[in-house]
Amino acid sequence: MEINQAYASMDIPLEIGYDQTISQPSLVLEMTNTLELTSDSKVLEIGTGSGYQTAFLAKFSKHVFTIERIQPLYEKAVKRLDLLGYDNISYKLGDGSKGWEEYAPFDRIIVTSSAFKIPTQLLEQLANNGRMLIPVGTEDVQKLLLVTKDIQGLINEESLGYVRFVRLLDEEGRKL
Secondary structure, eight states, rough: HHHHHTTTTTSSEEETTTEEEEHHHHHHHHHHHHHTTTOOOOOEEETTTTHHHHHHHHHHHHHEEEEEESSSHHHHHHHHHTTTOOOHHHHHHEEEGGGGGGGEEEEEEOOSSSSSOOOOHHHHHHHEEEEEEEEOOSOOOOOEEEEOOOOTOEEEEEEEEEEEEOBBBBOOOOBO
């Protein structure tokens, strides 16, 4: 933790343990802005991590549903965000690739780990007029995709550039 504090003012990704990273602050800001959150937005976040992105989402939306598969990260993020006073966040420990069906549809979905392709269950849980951000591609490089669903439910994908994220894993630890 002390090592990361020395880098806190730098715009670089940082290790948060368990082979996970937090994106550089400029990318967190860009992704948050691209979601076009409103005070009525219901957001699904896949990959709570440290809770850094979660805090931004909670500040600018009505409610955030966030899923983390690594228990120690999950526990630390819940504690950290509760201490900061966020009361519009619901937490789940588990496989984020399946989304959170009982609370769907979501106006916005943000996936903070990469997949070889967009998980079908996440597309199904995106509301009409919804926006989803997800890194898609190989292990080494991915495109950050903005996926939109129009009022009729038609899907559009737009590449926002190249990124490199840790892999999205299912509950058995398989790379998706």
